[in-house]
Amino acid sequence: MLPAYVSRTERILLFTALIFIIIIAVKMTAYVITIFLMALFITLLVLPFQYWLKKKGLSDLNAVLVITTVATLVVLGILLLTVLSFNTLISDLPQYQTELNVRLQDLSAIFSSLGISSNPNGVPEINLANILSMGLVGVMSIFDGIMYLCFVGLTTFFMLVEASNITGRLEQRFGKDSDTMQQLSRMTGYVSDFIVVRTETNFIHGVLFGGFLGVMGVHGAIFWGVLTFILGYIPYFGLIIAAVPAIFFAWIQFGIPGALAVIAAVCVLNLVVENPVYSYLAARKFEMPALIAILSVIFWGWLLGLVGMLFSIPITLIVLLIFQMCDELRWINEVLGVSHLFDDAKGKKSDQLLLSQKD
Numbered sequence: 588m589l590p591a592y593v594s595r596t597e598r599i600l601l602f603t604a605l606i607f608i609i610i611i612a613v614k615m616t617a618y619v620i621t622i623f624l625m626a627l628f629i630t631l632l633v634l635p636f637q638y639w640l641k642k643k644g645l646s647d648l649n650a651v652l653v654i655t656t657v658a659t660l661v662v663l664g665i666l667l668l669t670v671l672s673f674n675t676l677i678s679d680l681p682q683y684q685t686e687l688n689v690r691l692q693d694l695s696a697i698f699s700s701l702g703i704s705s706n707p708n709g710v711p712e713i714n715l716a717n718i719l720s721m722g723l724v725g726v727m728s729i730f731d732g733i734m735y736l737c738f739v740g741l742t743t744f745f746m747l748v749e750a751s752n753i754t755g756r757l758e759q760r761f762g763k764d765s766d767t768m769q770q771l772s773r774m775t776g777y778v779s780d781f782i783v784v785r786t787e788t789n790f791i792h793g794v795l796f797g798g799f800l801g802v803m804g805v806h807g808a809i810f811w812g813v814l815t816f817i818l819g820y821i822p823y824f825g826l827i828i829a830a831v832p833a834i835f836f837a838w839i840q841f842g843i844p845g846a847l848a849v850i851a852a853v854c855v856l857n858l859v860v861e862n863p864v865y866s867y868l869a870a871r872k873f874e875m876p877a878l879i880a881i882l883s884v885i886f887w888g889w890l891l892g893l894v895g896m897l898f899s900i901p902i903t904l905i906v907l908l909i910f911q912m913c914d915e916l917r918w919i920n921e922v923l924g925v926s927h928l929f930d931d932a933k934g935k936k937s938d939q940l941l942l943s944q945k946d
Contacts, residue, residue, distance in 0.1 A: 614890055621894040622735070626742035628898055630750065631779040632786060633658070637747060651747040655740075662736075665813060672810035679806060686839045693842070774908045777928075778901055785900075789819035792826070792860045796833075799852050803845070805837050820897040822880045826857060876924050879903070904928075 613620055633654050640650035676683075761767040797812020805811070811833040818825035830853045838846035883903040887895030895902070907925055910916040920926040 610890065617891050617895075621891050622738045622742055624891070624898060624902065625739045625894060626746055628778075628782055628901055629739070629743045630746040631775065632782050633747070634750065634779060635783070637750070647748060647751055651744060654747065655744055659740075668809050669813045672807050672813075676807045676810065683806070683836070683839055690839055690842065770912045774905070774912070777908065778904050781904060782901055785820060788860060788864060789816045791864060792816070792819055792856060795856055795860065796830075796852065799856075800833055800837075800849070803837070803841075803848065805833060805840060805845075805849070807833075807836065811836075817897070820900075821884060822900055823877070824884065825897075826853070826861075875900070875903075875928070879923055879925065 637647075637650045637654060640653055641647065645653065757771065758768060793812045793814075793816030796815045797808050800808035800811055811829065814832075815826065815829040818829040821828070830849070834846050834849045834853075837849040841848075880900065880903075883899040884896055887899040887902055889895070907920055907923075907928070910919045911926070917926070920928075
């Protein structure tokens with residue numbers, strides 16, 4: 588608490604300075620924080636499964652071991668399919684380069700027929716190998732990536748083991764039926780609900796998009812499907828970014844009709860999966876203003892990198908929930924137009940779900 592003689596202006600300046608200090612500290616420790624955040628969100632994602640296993644009679648440790656085994660097999664399977672698909676793309680790169688040169692010649696002929704002057708030195712050359720190498724610049728090495736995944740896995744494992752103990756300690760400290768515990772329960776339930784629904788929606792979207800590309804015969808269909816699943820966590824931009832390389836390869840293989848077919852599939856899937864399917868899976872509406880969502884992607888992406896972009900909405904939800912829990916900061920949510928997200932009427936379902944999971 589600040590002394591009473593500190594003026595309002597001085598309080599605002601001190602509060603602003605504190606925010607900047609926190610931002611700088613987060614930026615400097617982004618590697619550790621991203622590990623913690625990924626472990627936290629994965630924990631929230633699999634907690635319902637852990638409660639279900641405990642109801643079947645398994646202890647906390649055995650339930651976590653079962654979850655860890657299943658998750659490891661799933662991750663290894665996805666990684667194996669992704670690596671195989673990516674290696675196929677790399678091995679067939681000379682074929683794609685030849686097909687690309689043919690498409691560029693076709694475009695040059697079309698421009699010439701329309702009276703548009705093309706490159707005077709001939710057809711412009713695009714080297715796919717150079718583009719691929721540029722795209723991989725800044726990506727973690729294989730060793731760094733494995734170490735990062737191991738840290739995330741270990742942190743998640745111990746978070747799951749300690750989940751029930753942490754809940755018991757908090758209940759002992761604040762009281763089982765206290766307002767603080769109810770607010771924390773609503774907070775974790777809300778974020779968990781969003782992560783689970785977003786993951787289910789991304790999985791459906793990735794399977795349908797990858798399956799369509801596979802039926803169409805586009806190279807690397809599995810890889811583009813996995814990319815769609817991962818980047819689908821980024822609002823507005825993620826699905827577009829994931830669709831661009833698939834459209835590009837469809838154009839190389841099948842020309843403009845192939846690219847248009849993939850674009851049409853992307854539009855249809857966005858209309859079907861991102862609206863009725865997402866609404867059906869969601870226990871509540873996560874209607875966040877577009878400006879807030881876009882700014883959250885930009886800010887958390889700058890602060891925490893790719894992990895910040897992928898989990899920008901859950902992180903923003905946690906921050907907004909903290910604002911909602913503080914009487915002094917609740918006005919911020921009202922100004923941002925997100926206070927309706929935390930109405931008690933909308934939180935009853937998740938609260939009941941969490942209580943049933945704990946019993």
